[in-house]
Amino acid sequence: MDVSGSAPPAQYEGVWRFTAPATEESVPQARRAVRDLLGRQGVPADRDLVYALLLIVSELVTNSVRHAALLSPEVAVEVAIDRAWVRVAVEDNHPYRPKALEADFGQTGGRGLLLVREITREAGGVCDVEHTSTGGKVIWAALPHAGNAPAHPAHAANPAHPTHPARPV
Incomplete structure (x- = not known):
């Protein structure tokens, strides 16, 4: 413990941010970068x-590439990790705040946010869409990775301060 009485950060804790062009090639690159980061940092996360x-x-x-590239030629991905939560966020400069569509089995697309919401819910996490100070938006999801995560991370909603100690990432 440090002088303040709190435990020192675990080796895997921190915030990482990278940008990529808003192109289809960035989707697998972002996925690989996040997977590699989780492994490199030794985050206690199971395969699921x-x-x-x-x-x-x-x-x-994919949503940023398909729907925001005209106004946002670059997309930012942020991964914030603390003892109990992993938070992933994707930011672009398009002001439109998307809404999750309901399941319409006649459609072949358009349900990405519905899928994100359901995956997050099933994992015991939270997700949201918020405007940035520059007029764009950030869409984020926070999932628990350790048994000591609170049931509902009430203060996971402020992406402007990803390392704020009072909120899970």
């Missing part, structure tokens, strides 16, 4: 959690 996080990143980057 890693799969869920990678699917969420794929869906969110």
